[in-house]
Amino acid sequence: MAAGVNARFEPKTFDNPKAGGEQPEYMQSHLYKPESAVVGRFSAEECIDCHLNETPNIVKAFQRGAMGKPGVQNREVSEEAGMEKISCINCHGSDHQELRMPTRDTCDTCHPTQYEQFMKSRHSIAWARATACGRWSDHETVDQDFIEVMCGQCHSIEYRCDSCHARHDFSLVEARKPDTCGICHMGPDHPQIEMYETSRHGIKYLTEGDAWNFTGSISEFEGRGPLPAPVCITCHMPQGTHDVSYGIAYGPVGGDMVWMDLDHKPVGEEELKQRREDMIKVCKQCHSERFAKSRLEIADKVHKAAKDVLLEAKHIIQGLEEEGLIEPKTSERPQYEWYYVPRAEGKLVLGGPQLTRDTSGIERTFFKLYKYDYIKAYKGAYHFNPDYTHWYGWVEENLALIDIQDKARALRKAAANERAVQEASTKAENANAKAEAALRAKAPAERGICGPTAIAAIAVLPVVLYGLLRRRR
Ligand code: HEC
Ligand code: HEC
Ligand code: HEC
Ligand code: HEC
Ligand code: HEC
Ligand code: HEC
Ligand code: HEC
Ligand code: HEC
Numbered sequence: 001m002a003a004g005v006n007a008r009f010e011p012k013t014f015d016n017p018k019a020g021g022e023q024p025e026y027m028q029s030h031l032y033k034p035e036s037a038v039v040g041r042f043s044a045e046e047c048i049d050c051h052l053n054e055t056p057n058i059v060k061a062f063q064r065g066a067m068g069k070p071g072v073q074n075r076e077v078s079e080e081a082g083m084e085k086i087s088c089i090n091c092h093g094s095d096h097q098e099l100r101m102p103t104r105d106t107c108d109t110c111h112p113t114q115y116e117q118f119m120k121s122r123h124s125i126a127w128a129r130a131t132a133c134g135r136w137s138d139h140e141t142v143d144q145d146f147i148e149v150m151c152g153q154c155h156s157i158e159y160r161c162d163s164c165h166a167r168h169d170f171s172l173v174e175a176r177k178p179d180t181c182g183i184c185h186m187g188p189d190h191p192q193i194e195m196y197e198t199s200r201h202g203i204k205y206l207t208e209g210d211a212w213n214f215t216g217s218i219s220e221f222e223g224r225g226p227l228p229a230p231v232c233i234t235c236h237m238p239q240g241t242h243d244v245s246y247g248i249a250y251g252p253v254g255g256d257m258v259w260m261d262l263d264h265k266p267v268g269e270e271e272l273k274q275r276r277e278d279m280i281k282v283c284k285q286c287h288s289e290r291f292a293k294s295r296l297e298i299a300d301k302v303h304k305a306a307k308d309v310l311l312e313a314k315h316i317i318q319g320l321e322e323e324g325l326i327e328p329k330t331s332e333r334p335q336y337e338w339y340y341v342p343r344a345e346g347k348l349v350l351g352g353p354q355l356t357r358d359t360s361g362i363e364r365t366f367f368k369l370y371k372y373d374y375i376k377a378y379k380g381a382y383h384f385n386p387d388y389t390h391w392y393g394w395v396e397e398n399l400a401l402i403d404i405q406d407k408a409r410a411l412r413k414a415a416a417n418e419r420a421v422q423e424a425s426t427k428a429e430n431a432n433a434k435a436e437a438a439l440r441a442k443a444p445a446e447r448g449i450c451g452p453t454a455i456a457a458i459a460v461l462p463v464v465l466y467g468l469l470r471r472r473r
Contacts, residue, residue: 038096044087051088058168062088065169103159111161117242118161127158134353154184173214176221178205181232188372195376195385196232204229226285238282247279299381302389306377309397313369313404314350317362321348325411326360333358362407365400373397 042050051059062068067086090110091102100106108115118124130136130151157163163184164175174180182193196202205212212227218240227234236244249272261267276296283292320326330348334355349355354367377393380386 032101034097034099036096036099040096041094042096043094044085044089047088047094062168065171067170068168102162104161107161114161114242120243121245123157123163123244125158126155127152130155134349134355157184172216172221176214176231176233178202178232185232189375190379191376191388192232192379192383195380195383195388198387199383199385201229201384205231230282230286234285235279235282247275247282249273249276249279295384296382299378302381302394303378306374306394306397309401310370310374313366313401316404316408317350317366318348320362320408320411323412323415325415326362328358328360362404362411365403365407369397369400369404373400 038050048059091100091106093100104115104118122129133151136147136151162170164180165171166174166180178193178196184190185192186194197206208228209231213224214221216224222239233240235247238246250267279296280289280292283289283295317326321330326348348363350363350366351370354363354370356364356367359367373393373396375393376388377397378389380388380390380393
């Protein structure tokens with residue numbers, strides 16, 4: 001590793017070789033375009049001098065962090081590279097007209113271990129997953145800037161190590177606390193921070209955590225042994241690994257649940273079993289193996305049961321679609337691409353990528369069932385939060401199923417009524433037509449005085465009367 005660091009890192013000529021190549025998508029986006037009134041190339045000292053006036057808090061934050069302290073830091077890097085001090089230039093470049101915002105590649109030049117672990121995790125595909133999502137590509141109706149900021153502030157983690165290592169002090173204490181994960185892992189579809197903070201684990205942290213020691217490098221922090229109760233990183237970044245997918249078995253192991261890996265291939269059953277064992281090892285730092293295993297197995301059962309409710313709801317809506325009862329018709333909706341499922345051309349999309357417009361009420365209810373309720377039920381179970389599992393999750397999910405069943409009945413009833421009305425009116429029309437035909441077939445005398453004979457008779461009448469009168473005279 002040390003050799004790798006040396007080879008990659010050239011402090012004197014720093015202009016990040018990687019960042020100089022093809023820019024990642026995040027950097028190509030409008031989110032950063034260098035534009036500056038200041039012209040020139042500057043030394044590290046000049047950056048600091050001027051920025052102490054321009055942006056004093058940034059300079060102070062940087063100088064209080066490990067990377068800003070000359071000589072004291074860098075056990076892994078500086079000794080090898082003979083480096084004394086990191087400056088603004090290492091991350092932003094020295095030419096003020098060509099400033100850069102650092103990405104994971106910038107950090108990789110000095111921190112290859114964390115970078116490689118990070119690249120194994122789902123964090124490393126978060127931007128790609130979001131941009132491939134139907135709700136993202138629905139830009140015809142939503143301004144691109146708007147959606148890029150809505151999704152991008154969380155999903156840019158794919159390119160941004162500073163998602164957890166907030167600039168400019170890059171504090172490890174901050175990165176370790178659950179609040180940092182909670183910036184993104186919150187809200188109706190992934191409320192991990194809310195679930196954690198009201199679980200037994202989280203309550204220990206909230207009530208006693210102020211006294212816990214979150215300082216030090218990874219080896220110092222981990223060397224002290226486990227905290228009294230787990231925080232997010234205890235279970236998801238054990239021993240400081242940056243692969244947050246470590247130990248995640250995606251639900252009932254070996255069941256019918258399929259999860260795609262980073263290359264969009266299903267993760268194998270053997271690997272899932274291994275991951276579950278890894279997670280149980282984490283619990284064993286504080287619990288018995290029997291206890292941990294049984295708790296996770298119960299969560300698997302909740303996951304399975306919640307998925308069955310979801311499938312039932314899906315089935316109902318698919319049935320309605322086949323009967324032509326879903327409005328607006330799927331063939332009349334905007335088309336978009338989503339790579340989990342076949343191209344969504346005129347097809348019903350039920351799940352995460354479902355659009356939140358141009359859809360029907362029953363699908364809207366399904367979206368809530370899938371994205372909010374189902375997810376809370378099983379994610380709540382894995383985070384040992386009874387209320388999220390039961391009231392916010394399982395109960396809401398089943399109530400949503402009732403709504404869907406109700407709506408399906410109403411749609412079918414309305415369709416049946418419409419059919420009955422149509423049949424009745426066809427019947428009435430037929431009856432009328434029959435009656436008319438019958439009338440036409442009857443004798444002319446019976447038709448009253450309106451026939452052609454009557455008209456002729458009326459027309460002739462004055463002539464006859466006139467003739468009669470003349471004869472009398
Ligand atoms: C003479 C003063 C001065 C010097 C020297 C200077 N800067 Fe700046 N810098 C500014 C000012 C003023 C801004 C605010 C916007 C602008 O560029 O006009 C700024 C903005 C920035 C930004 C933010 C750009 C953005 O688009 O948000 C970065 C990053 C930056 N400087 C880095 C550096 C680095 C690195 C150096 C040294 C190589 C440096 N600055 C030297 C004055 C200076
Ligand atoms: C030019 C090399 C270099 C670059 C580029 C670099 N770092 Fe560092 N970083 C270091 C050195 C040196 C240390 C000190 C290591 C130590 O204390 O052992 C360090 C320490 C850290 C620490 C630990 C802080 C602490 O309190 O102990 C974090 C977190 C960190 N860097 C994150 C980042 C991130 C995020 C990026 C990219 C935005 C980045 N680094 C880019 C060299 C670099
Ligand atoms: C270890 C890498 C690193 C170093 C060193 C560094 N920065 Fe930054 N800086 C960042 C990151 C990461 C961002 C945010 C990038 C983004 O928005 O995509 C940033 C953004 C900025 C911004 C624009 C955003 C804002 O908050 O205004 C300014 C200005 C800035 N840095 C100034 C400086 C100055 C001045 C120094 C030197 C004292 C410095 N930076 C040193 C990583 C670094
Ligand atoms: C508040 C932060 C946040 C926002 C805003 C956000 N997401 Fe997410 N998203 C997440 C998190 C966190 C996860 C992982 C959830 C989990 O595993 O429990 C996720 C998961 C996803 C997934 C599943 C990823 C996969 O690999 O299966 C997709 C797709 C997605 N989001 C798309 C989007 C889109 C599109 C937008 C904007 C319209 C968006 N997200 C807005 C944080 C966010
Ligand atoms: C800036 C937003 C952001 C922050 C901060 C963040 N995450 Fe994530 N996280 C995401 C997104 C987005 C995903 C979904 C990525 C995907 O599947 O494409 C995700 C996924 C995950 C996953 C699921 C991995 C898998 O294989 O399914 C875990 C576990 C995770 N994050 C843990 C954490 C922990 C622990 C922290 C804090 C130390 C954290 N995250 C901080 C955005 C974030
Ligand atoms: C999900 C949040 C998260 C993201 C994203 C993240 N880190 Fe970290 N990082 C942490 C946490 C938490 C620790 C401390 C872990 C521990 O002590 O167990 C840490 C520790 C570090 C350290 C200290 C190393 C040491 O030996 O003390 C460095 C350096 C670092 N990260 C670099 C990076 C780089 C580079 C990236 C991007 C490729 C990155 N991190 C992305 C959360 C994150
Ligand atoms: C006591 C250990 C533990 C703690 C603490 C913990 N988690 Fe988890 N987490 C789990 C387990 C177990 C799973 C489910 C693993 C599986 O599916 O096999 C999980 C799953 C996840 C997932 C993936 C959800 C999915 O299936 O899409 C994310 C994201 C996540 N946790 C984030 C967090 C965040 C953020 C925190 C802190 C607020 C946190 N976790 C705290 C144990 C924990
Ligand atoms: C760092 C130590 C630690 C780790 C790791 C840990 N726990 Fe815990 N756990 C605790 C503590 C402390 C409590 C609170 C005990 C109490 O309430 O009496 C607790 C409580 C629980 C509870 C609630 C118990 C009850 O009686 O209501 C469950 C369930 C649980 N843990 C499951 C797990 C599982 C499963 C894992 C691994 C995925 C895990 N824990 C990892 C320390 C830990």
